[in-house]
Amino acid sequence: MSGNYFSALKNTTATRFWINNPTGAEIEAALAQGAVGCTTNPAYCSRLATEEPEYLRSLIDLAIDEEKDTEEAAIGVYKRAAKRIMDSFSGLWKESGGSAGFVTIQDDPRRDEDKERIVRESLANRSLGPNYMTKIPVIPGAMDAIDACVEADIPICATEIFALSQAERICQVYRDASRRSEKNPPIYITHISGIFDEYLGKYALRNAIQIDESVLRMAGLAIARREYELIVRMGIPTAHLMGGGARGTYHFTGLVGGQAHVTINWSTAQEIMDSGTLPESAIGMVTPSRVIDELREKFPDFRRAYDEGALPEKDFAGFGPVQLFRNMFLKGWYLLLAEVSSRKAARAS
Numbered sequence: 227m228s229g230n231y232f233s234a235l236k237n238t239t240a241t242r243f244w245i246n247n248p249t250g251a252e253i254e255a256a257l258a259q260g261a262v263g264c265t266t267n268p269a270y271c272s273r274l275a276t277e278e279p280e281y282l283r284s285l286i287d288l289a290i291d292e293e294k295d296t297e298e299a300a301i302g303v304y305k306r307a308a309k310r311i312m313d314s315f316s317g318l319w320k321e322s323g324g325s326a327g328f329v330t331i332q333d334d335p336r337r338d339e340d341k342e343r344i345v346r347e348s349l350a351n352r353s354l355g356p357n358y359m360t361k362i363p364v365i366p367g368a369m370d371a372i373d374a375c376v377e378a379d380i381p382i383c384a385t386e387i388f389a390l391s392q393a394e395r396i397c398q399v400y401r402d403a404s405r406r407s408e409k410n411p412p413i414y415i416t417h418i419s420g421i422f423d424e425y426l427g428k429y430a431l432r433n434a435i436q437i438d439e440s441v442l443r444m445a446g447l448a449i450a451r452r453e454y455e456l457i458v459r460m461g462i463p464t465a466h467l468m469g470g471g472a473r474g475t476y477h478f479t480g481l482v483g484g485q486a487h488v489t490i491n492w493s494t495a496q497e498i499m500d501s502g503t504l505p506e507s508a509i510g511m512v513t514p515s516r517v518i519d520e521l522r523e524k525f526p527d528f529r530r531a532y533d534e535g536a537l538p539e540k541d542f543a544g545f546g547p548v549q550l551f552r553n554m555f556l557k558g559w560y561l562l563l564a565e566v567s568s569r570k571a572a573r574a575s
Contacts, residue, residue: 231498232259235505241482244489246470249277252492253314262318262326264311265361265383265470265489268335269558271304275565286569300566301334305354312355319357330383332361335555339367339543345374352380361385364392365543369399376403382413383468388422388547389531393453395539397460412464414487417453418551419446420473425547426525435524441517447480448513449531454484471551475501483507
């Protein structure tokens with residue numbers, strides 16, 4: 227039954243599969259399994275350094291031939307890597323009339339709160355292809371770039387969302403910008419379930435909190451389902467829940483059944499296919515009250531994420547799960563900078 231899951235998903239549900247940070251072979255495999263889009267992040271090229279080192283070196287060579295500055299060259303490398311995916315998904319974009327086949331690009335994570343830079347890069351990246359989608363963190367500063375992106379009719383992936391308050395705020399920002407500009411590009415409200423569970427697990431270890439793994443793995447999905455209900459309730463036709471940051475197959479299968487999109491690594495997609503299961507609706511599952519009570523009691527940050535209005539906007543960027551996720555991007559970005567510097571030195575010797 228391997229390989230049947232995603233075709234059944236497409237034929238029997240409104241849920242859709244995206245691929246995250248793929249290699250060249252994974253791009254083709256994901257498209258064959260019905261992937262409708264692709265997400266990338268600032269750690270993408272650090273993965274290519276391990277999985278496709280010769281390909282990455284070729285991109286670095288092209289970039290440093292055009293740009294002597296190491297940081298600008300690194301940006302060029304990332305854009306070239308993303309362009310390969312965009313070209314592969316361009317056929318789907320055309321066939322769908324521009325409703326699928328998007329590929330996201332996120333800016334240098336050190337500039338996460340720089341509105342002007344995010345707007346400038348988002349406008350410039352449109353030249354890479356019509357299926358470009360800007361990826362913007364839901365934190366102060368970055369959110370201010372939404373107005374300009376909506377006005378320019380640029381598709382948006384709103385990312386680094388871990389709390390209901392973040393999802394609600396970005397929906398408000400988008401709705402207001404859409405009404406002012408009379409533009410309504412698609413926006414994907416991306417909840418990072420797996421990283422949230424990982425963050426709580428680390429917190430539990432540091433603080434010697436006893437909690438069953440089966441309880442812990444319900445935390446991120448419980449919040450994601452609340453966000454899905456919020457998006458449906460707000461009635462923005464072009465807004466969709468996107469699940470991200472999966473750390474297990476359940477972070478995908480737990481959102482099946484709704485008009486939700488979920489992005490996963492190819493390894494997770496392979497696990498799902500190899501499981502021999504078929505899609506079952508889970509988006510409407512109610513997390514047991516005893517689980518919510520235990521999570522609320524033991525984790526202050528679960529309360530801040532799960533409860534409506536519990537995380538003030540000024541605290542979005544400093545929220546623990548956001549910082550954990552951002553640090554992963556920073557690590558990946560610094561690895562890319564190191565690869566560019568090393569290649570420049572090797573060519574100069």
